[in-house]
Amino acid sequence: MTSDILDEIKKEILAKLPKDTQVTKVEFEGPEVVVYTKNPQVITENGDLVRSLAKELRKRIIIRSDKSALLGPEETINKIHEIVPEGAEITDIYFDTVTGEVVITAKKPGLVIGKYGATSRNIVKNTGWAPKILRTPPISSDVIGKIRTTLKNSSKDRKKLLQRLGRQIHQGSKYPNDWARVTSMGGFKEVGRSSMLLQTPNSRVLLDCGVNVAAPDNKTAFPYLNAPEFSIEELDAVIISHAHLDHCGFVPYLYHYGYEGPVYCTTPTRDLTTLLQLDHIDIAQREGNPLPFNVKHIHKAIKNTITLDYGEVTDISPDIRLTLHNAGHILGSAISHMHIGDGAHNLVYTGDFKYEPSRLLEPATIRFPRAETVIMESTYGGREDVQPSRNSAEKEMMKTIYKTLKRGGKVLVPVFAVGRAQELMVVLEEYMRHGMIDEVPIYIDGMIWEATAIHTARPEYLSKDLRDQIFHMGRNPFVSDMFKKVQNYNQRKDIVESPQPAIILSTSGMLTGGNSVEYFKWLCEDERNTLIFVGYQSEGSLGRRIQKGRKDVPLEDDDGRTKEFHVNMETKTIHGFSGHSNRRQLMEYVKRLNPRPEKVITCHGDPKKAVDLASSIHRSYKIETRTPINLDCVRIH
Structure with missing residues (x-):
């Protein structure tokens, strides 16, 4: 069946290509149709031809050179340096002989691409190698x-995966697409361990696979992979909405469990997911509570990840076509639009999303080709969940920081390494640069520095304002001298013992572990200091207990003995920095969805909030709503 489809596609491609094109092979690699040719310049010089072919075939078309048409590596490197302007600042060039790609890493990748792709096409014309252009992180x-080393060393394995995947995707549907259903496997009427299984007559797709890091036991920490509907052998694909552990933290276990298929997400999500998963393993081992997977399973996930840009339409199974859209939550976060069957049904899964512009990101997408069913988060879905504006939150935070610094204190902000930390860095840099708060060291501890490095490597995913600053004004707030990287225990001790006021951003955001707990123990008994919460504190976390007014907290001291720490420091919770939509934004999002869905299912929220949001949507917009609990199965078509 697959060979018949491929033969048909090959005939169509050959009929459309210029007569002098020397095609040696056409094959499926995952969702893509790859055309190998001895003279690729004939095709690549006509960009409209490839685009029109892709549109007509409704497939992604990739042009690669036959091995016989490739220039030698040394000559190719010389040619690239001749063709690419010096201003691009190339930092690395290596060759993937399996795919016929030359991977070029540069500080200014736009100059390697050239205007309308002219420079990269020139590389193909003169060398035969297809350039894959990466950014050197500032x-x-x-x-x-x-990650780049793992992908470089696993090129053969990736090609085998893609070829196998290509055969599966393009084998055609065995059964009519007359139904579709979703099983809730985690994160329904709760926050944490988000996961759900989409089933059609021809496909099984897992949407997110997270953990609840604050759970008291394994029973409530991990998704229900023992649900009767779930079979690892039948799983076609995994889609990850974003990199927070409650959405991606259990993916490596799938590979430990025997999964051999692909994970789909954006490039920043892949990078940030790897960072957070590695840290999760490290913390679990240090705390004597090892996870049911290890680093090799994370490497397997990297090798099997297929990254997609926003708006890129991709077949992921015989009857499901996936498109990712901006969710506005954290870097690379995505709303998943799934076109099921030949227009039989369209499902939108928001993941966590923010329907408001922030300093870091553009607001979540509201326009889709079709959207009969929407599954959306309800974290702040209760009618009381009205947060202040971002502007007033910033002013409140700067006022608190200003007062703390004036009395000679230190400000500790336990913060999520991904998203919230970078948002605060942009705000602090601007206020300090304009002299609105005293210029003091801003210490960056834990994973925040590495997460920020990943942000600097993917500026195309940032807000328009930040992109303008970085690309047109030559000012990147993340690399400001105001920020000081903290690398070890001794540096932390020096910061705490120094009489100089300071601002400390440190993980974890809920004081559930990490270096923020160490800072808290050292700083909490001095009334000059301030602890500022800027994110959600889950039930059971140390952050929530302090937030509720707990004044005596038993924790291990530096000698490993349990000690009662008395909280004398000022504690403050500032709402408005959240990467989640508040109640008003959630309602407004549904109101403005285009087209309006027939059904809305709420997830990722405490029971009352999930129900409150669903009932309000039904009353206000006359849309059918559902609020499943874990292990419920909902037929959506």
């Missing part, structure tokens, strides 16, 4: 380096 990133 801040060195260990994680990006490891």
